[in-house]
Amino acid sequence: xxxxxxxxxxxxxxxxxxxxxxxxxxxxxxxxxxxxxxxxxxxxxxxxxxxxxxxxxxxxxxxxxxxxxxxxxxxxxxxxxxxxxxxxxxxxxxxxxxxxxxxxxxxxxxxxxxxxxxxxxxxxxxxxxxxxxxxxxxxxxxxxxxxxxxxxxx
Numbered sequence: 001x002x003x004x005x006x007x008x009x010x011x012x013x014x015x016x017x018x019x020x021x022x023x024x025x026x027x028x029x030x031x032x033x034x035x036x037x038x039x040x041x042x043x044x045x046x047x048x049x050x051x052x053x054x055x056x057x058x059x060x061x062x063x064x065x066x067x068x069x070x071x072x073x074x075x076x077x078x079x080x081x082x083x084x085x086x087x088x089x090x091x092x093x094x095x096x097x098x099x100x101x102x103x104x105x106x107x108x109x110x111x112x113x114x115x116x117x118x119x120x121x122x123x124x125x126x127x128x129x130x131x132x133x134x135x136x137x138x139x140x141x142x143x144x145x146x147x148x149x150x151x152x153x154x
Contacts, residue, residue: 031100058154059112061090061105064141065148068094079106081117082144090149097121098145105136112136112151121145 059076063069069092074080080089085100092098099119106113115133116123123130124143136142136151143149 057110059105059107059136060152060154061142061149062152063147063149066094066146069147076105076107076112079104081105082149083117083119084145092145092147095145095147098147102144103130103142112153114142119144 060073061076061080063072074090081101081104082088082090082092082098083100083102084092084095084098086093088101090105092102099117099121101117102119103123104115104117106115112135113133114123114125114130114136116130125134125136126141127143138151138153140151141148142151
């Protein structure tokens with residue numbers, strides 16, 4: 001090959017390396033930026049004396065795993081986002097396998113629906129990966145990263 005062709009190939013390779021590095025920097029900064037603050041928040045389960053004030057037929061999720069979070073209950077008030085980001089309604093800051101904004105749970109017409117928000121590791125409902133919106137029933141288990149939650153209706 002001629003020297004000119006080799007020089008062009010060297011510059012093409014160098015351009016590809018720079019594009020790759022630019023993409024890596026873009027992804028890292030996007031992950032570190034966090035998530036926007038969501039207006040609605042999940043509220044912790046009320047104390048036993050105040051349970052009567054909880055809305056009838058309300059949905060909540062209970063964390064089953066990891067053991068350090070086991071039993072933590074969060075009420076779903078219309079919509080809740082689940083993820084590692086601080087702006088999520090249900091924040092899982094210690095779960096490194098969860099995306100910043102991993103999944104969303106929405107209550108419509110008394111039913112609860114689960115939706116994956118383009119997470120890296122996927123969202124699972126009763127062991128099956130969710131690719132579209134899936135309806136949750138009482139007792140269903142959902143997995144976000146390494147965290148397993150159970151849907152309950154009171």
